[in-house]
Amino acid sequence: MRAPSAGRRSFAVVLSVISVAAAAAPAAAQDPILGFTEQSAEHQRAYEQGFQKGVSPQVIGRTSRALSRTPQLIATPGVRRAFEYSVERLRSYGLDVSTPSYGVYASRPEDVRVTMTAPYTRRLANKEDGFPWQRDFDDVVVGYNAYSPSGDVSGEVVYANYGLPEDYEALEELGVDVRGKIVLVRYGGSFRGVKAQQAELRGAKGVLIYSDPEDDGFTRGAVYPDGPWRPADGIQRGSIQYIFNYPGDPLTPGVPSVPGTRRIAPDDADNLPRIPTTPISYGEAEPLLEHLGGPAAPESFQGGLPVDYNVGPGGTKVRLDLDIAYEQLPVRNVVAEIRGTTKPEEKVVLGAHYDGWTYGTSDNTSGWTTIMEVGRSLGRLLDRGWRPERTIVLTGWDGEEYGLLGSTEWVEQFQRDLARNAVAYANLDGAGGSSFGAAGVPQVDDALIEVTKAVADPRTGRPVYDTWRGDDEAPEFDRLGSGSDYTAFLDHVGVPSFEAGFTAPASSGTYHSAYDDTFNMEHYLDPGYLGHAGSARVNGVAVLRLANADVLPFRYTDYATAVAGYIEDLQQVQDETPGAAQVDLDILLEAAEAWRAASEALEQRADELLAAGDTESGTAARAIRRINDALMRQERALTTAQGLPERPWFRHQIYAPGLVTGYAVQYLPGMRDAIEQGDEATAREYRDLLLDSLRDARALAERGVR
Numbered sequence: 001m002r003a004p005s006a007g008r009r010s011f012a013v014v015l016s017v018i019s020v021a022a023a024a025a026p027a028a029a030q031d032p033i034l035g036f037t038e039q040s041a042e043h044q045r046a047y048e049q050g051f052q053k054g055v056s057p058q059v060i061g062r063t064s065r066a067l068s069r070t071p072q073l074i075a076t077p078g079v080r081r082a083f084e085y086s087v088e089r090l091r092s093y094g095l096d097v098s099t100p101s102y103g104v105y106a107s108r109p110e111d112v113r114v115t116m117t118a119p120y121t122r123r124l125a126n127k128e129d130g131f132p133w134q135r136d137f138d139d140v141v142v143g144y145n146a147y148s149p150s151g152d153v154s155g156e157v158v159y160a161n162y163g164l165p166e167d168y169e170a171l172e173e174l175g176v177d178v179r180g181k182i183v184l185v186r187y188g189g190s191f192r193g194v195k196a197q198q199a200e201l202r203g204a205k206g207v208l209i210y211s212d213p214e215d216d217g218f219t220r221g222a223v224y225p226d227g228p229w230r231p232a233d234g235i236q237r238g239s240i241q242y243i244f245n246y247p248g249d250p251l252t253p254g255v256p257s258v259p260g261t262r263r264i265a266p267d268d269a270d271n272l273p274r275i276p277t278t279p280i281s282y283g284e285a286e287p288l289l290e291h292l293g294g295p296a297a298p299e300s301f302q303g304g305l306p307v308d309y310n311v312g313p314g315g316t317k318v319r320l321d322l323d324i325a326y327e328q329l330p331v332r333n334v335v336a337e338i339r340g341t342t343k344p345e346e347k348v349v350l351g352a353h354y355d356g357w358t359y360g361t362s363d364n365t366s367g368w369t370t371i372m373e374v375g376r377s378l379g380r381l382l383d384r385g386w387r388p389e390r391t392i393v394l395t396g397w398d399g400e401e402y403g404l405l406g407s408t409e410w411v412e413q414f415q416r417d418l419a420r421n422a423v424a425y426a427n428l429d430g431a432g433g434s435s436f437g438a439a440g441v442p443q444v445d446d447a448l449i450e451v452t453k454a455v456a457d458p459r460t461g462r463p464v465y466d467t468w469r470g471d472d473e474a475p476e477f478d479r480l481g482s483g484s485d486y487t488a489f490l491d492h493v494g495v496p497s498f499e500a501g502f503t504a505p506a507s508s509g510t511y512h513s514a515y516d517d518t519f520n521m522e523h524y525l526d527p528g529y530l531g532h533a534g535s536a537r538v539n540g541v542a543v544l545r546l547a548n549a550d551v552l553p554f555r556y557t558d559y560a561t562a563v564a565g566y567i568e569d570l571q572q573v574q575d576e577t578p579g580a581a582q583v584d585l586d587i588l589l590e591a592a593e594a595w596r597a598a599s600e601a602l603e604q605r606a607d608e609l610l611a612a613g614d615t616e617s618g619t620a621a622r623a624i625r626r627i628n629d630a631l632m633r634q635e636r637a638l639t640t641a642q643g644l645p646e647r648p649w650f651r652h653q654i655y656a657p658g659l660v661t662g663y664a665v666q667y668l669p670g671m672r673d674a675i676e677q678g679d680e681a682t683a684r685e686y687r688d689l690l691l692d693s694l695r696d697a698r699a700l701a702e703r704g705v706r
């Protein structure tokens with residue numbers, strides 16, 4: 001699901017300069033590798049070379065075309081075909097494949113009707129026209145928002161820009177109330193489920209969400225099929241499940257949707273939206289906006305359509321008539337394992353969702369195809385006797401688009417094992433293109449930098465690191481909010497998670513529309529599948545390093561430093577927000593510093609042991625085991641069993657999705673929301689919980705070097 005960044009940054013799509021560079025790593029062969037002795041690094045470099053050579057853009061292209069030939073929406077014949085194809089291919093690569101499956105309460109559109117009823121009657125189109133090269137176009141689902149309730153509502157329209165809290169404040173200043181109205185909002189700035197909830201909270205009776213051309217249409221560039229941007233009939237489908245409360249099956253929060261699990265009543269499910277909501281194209285939004293009366297829209301509300309944007313009400317009326325069926329739908333994951341030799345119980349997981357809204361070539365055949373290719377190359381090495389030390393698990397998730405269904409249920413089912421044995425989770429949601437980006441927990445930053453220096457960008461032959469940093473001295477890391485399958489791993493269980501790969505910012509132009517297809521991928525987003533190949537090499541090498549490292553390449557000094565920064569930011573919020581709750585944060589800063597110091601001592605000890613080159617003798621082996629144990633458990637220490645205020649499923653205390661953003665990350669979420677709302681008791685409670693966690697993390701680090 002993850003929305004491509006709707007930012008206004010410019011970028012260059014490299015279409016013509018496609019030099020297929022050698023797959024071999026450009027870095028000098030003697031470079032040390034974080035977490036490896038010199039001897040193990042030599043073996044590792046050979047393993048990685050073999051792996052990188054095995055990745056083929058041609059095979060990736062074949063896999064991608066096969067998987068995105070027809071639409072792959074949850075519980076359709078298309079997704080079943082993609083599932084069977086994936087299982088068959090991965091088995092043919094010599095991997096051990098299982099298919100953990102669930103029955104999840106989910107929606108299916110029976111009939112979606114939006115009609116403009118004033119100033120004249122006009123039925124709005126709810127599907128794209130299609131092109132001759134699109135197969136089985138009848139199987140493309142109509143434009144709809146998963147988990148919208150059914151409903152038949154009519155009335156006046158109010159245009160609320162992105163539907164953010166500040167947009168409603170601007171409307172209030174104009175004297176416009178959305179109570180009893182149908183709110184028209186545009187995509188961007190927040191997760192669409194947040195848009196539905198914000199409208200619901202303000203008493204609106206229905207929501208229409210459209211894609212303004214300024215954000216991802218003709219204002220940005222040539223539209224499909226002449227370019228990658230959104231044409232007038234392109235509709236962004238998408239779930240409006242309140243995943244910021246909890247993702248997954250609405251009826252089984254915290255437990256897997258397997259037979260025998262008790263389901264709660266839909267009325268009690270806090271992640272279900274309550275007012276009918278549906279998406280439309282800008283071609284269909286234009287007449288609505290054109291006739292809308294009321295005050296002129298503020299500057300920030302102006303979009304790219306050639307009309308005078310007014311906010312209403314008046315002029316335009318609509319009827320929104322949604323018939324949405326609810327039933328238990330099958331969700332089938334694909335899980336392929338390569339069993340580790342010396343530490344088989346420890347797991348490094350690399351996953352991507354394989355379901356899609358339509359053809360899904362970018363979202364997310366690109367991610368899943370990339371992982372299938374990692375599996376193919378690792379499988380070839382397996383044949384030649386190369387095995388990892390820890391177990392590598394490759395996972396294809398089903399039902400991500402509806403609310404991270406497959407990954408959430410799987411993590412909930414295996415959370416005890418994951419809490420004990422998961423080393424890390426790497427996610428891929430969108431893996432083609434010529435830009436590179438990474439987001440994740442801070443202790444992995446250094447390892448990811450090393451990996452991108454060891455892998456060549458297939459387009460340039462230079463290290464991926466150079467593509468990543470561009471003209472900057474160093475690349476920038478993002479931290480994880482929500483909107484993709486790392487959510488349950490990181491936020492529910494505390495498994496260190498990251499995403500690193502090539503992306504195509506222009507993929508936002510066809511995002512969740514019928515035009516996210518092979519044509520778009522091969523012409524505009526990732527010609528030659530070179531970005532896919534680069535993503536496969538980066539992720540494969542990263543996973544191999546995590547699986548084979550003598551000492552896990554985690555730098556918790558970086559985490560502690562980042563947390564200290566978040567605490568300082570929070571101090572500023574406390575100082576500058578009128579009405580903010582006031583709690584003492586200095587003890588937190590001290591605890592973060594103590595954790596950093598303990599981590600530094602642990603890292604030094606680890607580096608000494610690795611430099612000595614001995615991992616086998618009794619004392620060295622025991623020391624390394626203790627260090628790894630400490631490194632495995634520190635992220636878990638940052639979670640709290642009671643969860644965040646009002647959303648106990650979210651247990652991570654450093655990162656969570658923002659309540660009014662949905663995708664973007666909120667730092668120190670338990671305290672931050674409470675401080676901003678002036679709730680001193682809760683702020684203090686969560687300050688103390690975080691204090692405990694920071695002390696636990698420090699104690700783990702100290703025990704690691706004792």
Ligand SMILES: [Zn+2]
Pocket residue numbers: 001002353363364400429430
């Ligand atoms: Zn996705």
